[in-house]
Amino acid sequence: MRFIVYGAGAVGGVLGAYLHLSGQQVVLIARGAHLAAIRDHGLTLEDATGSRTMAVPAVAGPGEIEWQDGDVVLLGVKGQDTEAALRELAACAPAATPVVCLQNGVDNERQALRAFEHVYGVCVMSPTTHLTPGVVRADCHPVPGLLDIGRFPSGADSAAEAIAAAFRKAGYESVPRPDIMRWKYGKLLRNVGNAVDAVCGRAAGVREIVGRIRAEAAAVLDAAGIAYTPEDEDDARRADILKAAVADSRGGGSSWQSLARGTGHIEADFLSGEIVLLARLHKLAAPYNENARRWANHFAREGRAPASLTPVDWLATLFE
Structure with a gap:
């Protein structure tokens, strides 16, 4: 090959x-x-x-x-x-x-x-x-x-x-x-938090926002009848295999890196945006994932630095 x-x-x-x-x-x-x-x-x-x-x-x-x-x-x-x-x-x-x-x-x-x-x-x-x-x-x-x-x-x-x-x-x-797509949908539930990681970084309050984004995403997948690996199965696969070479070696995940490099685009439409699409197809609301998608795209278009939005400001636009 x-x-x-x-x-x-x-x-x-x-x-x-x-x-x-x-x-x-x-x-x-x-x-x-x-x-x-x-x-x-x-x-x-x-x-x-x-x-x-x-x-x-x-x-x-x-x-x-x-x-x-x-x-x-x-x-x-x-x-x-x-x-x-x-x-x-x-x-x-x-x-x-x-x-x-x-x-x-x-x-x-x-x-x-x-x-x-x-x-x-x-x-x-x-x-x-x-x-x-x-x-x-x-x-x-x-x-x-x-x-x-x-x-x-x-x-x-x-x-x-x-x-x-x-x-x-x-x-x-x-x-x-x-059943690889069941695993990929399980991974999607982890990745929907990437957009908040990118724009807010690791500030106090981010963990709670990410938890709500993931819970909302899981509810949408459940309503759509889409199978995904639960978190404990995902964790068991990782087990002790993935060991960080240096503690906190990355400034952030893939979406954070896109903003840090100033690429002008970000993959939020295919992460949180996937949940938003499914929610709309099933006549559901997904405000947390929609807010994540919108903020990430705004940062990419404007060339804003990653981790420069406070969680308070992020939450203030949740239902706009």
């Missing part, structure tokens, strides 16, 4: 680095200053063992790749970039190419299935950081993450087994799961 990592940021960049270090073929698709840094100096991986810079092939888009049998796409872009990425892939990658969604949210796999026959979801539990062009960091050691995989919408086939084996060879924990 050769892995085409479309989106070599935090999760994709770290995974691409470990796959490369384990002797597996990797091509990174990156953009802007990050791509330029990788091409000029190599991809730098930081983890608990130190810093390593490696020469990994990197391109600006899938049209620069000579596609071959055995290629597997690891889709690592944020949810708001999935449509454009799939459009580029569909223009040049064979339709039989497996597409593996390494993303938060639950809509990416559905989009991919329109263009590609073999689509796989991955429940990603891998704390990583990407704030500097050309540099990514694994925040857990010795296991950098959990990457359980399954075919979308359900099932586990030989390709899922082979990809899971490749992930394990790279140092990750990975098992095929026929």
Whole structure:
């Protein structure tokens, strides 16, 4: 197999680095200053063992790749970039190419299935950081993450087994799961708090807001009849496997990092926004998730610094 990592940021960049270090073929698709840094100096991986810079092939888009049998796409872009990425892939990658969604949210796999026959979801539990062009960091050691995989919408086939084996060879924990979307909806319940983490940081009162956002999201999933892994099952999977290399090594999660890098966009529409969509489809209200979505998008559009809104101000706009 050769892995085409479309989106070599935090999760994709770290995974691409470990796959490369384990002797597996990797091509990174990156953009802007990050791509330029990788091409000029190599991809730098930081983890608990130190810093390593490696020469990994990197391109600006899938049209620069000579596609071959055995290629597997690891889709690592944020949810708001999935449509454009799939459009580029569909223009040049064979339709039989497996597409593996390494993303938060639950809509990416559905989009991919329109263009590609073999689509796989991955429940990603891998704390990583990407704030500097050309540099990514694994925040857990010795296991950098959990990457359980399954075919979308359900099932586990030989390709899922082979990809899971490749992930394990790279140092990750990975098992095929026929009910992978149940795990991804469970992960979504954790991720709906990302938007508040991004705009309010870890100020007093944030934990209570996040708890209400998650409870509201769970109620919406229950009303919609959507199965998800409960928190205790999710915690049991993580168990003692994910160990922080440095306490509080990240300033924040993936949404916080988007604001810190000033990307101008954020994936809130595909996290809390997914709950809002489901709520509207089932004639329910989801004010906490809607407020989270709106504030995150406002911060991204305005280029506001992460963690600069107080929880009091966040709550003041709850029912506007």
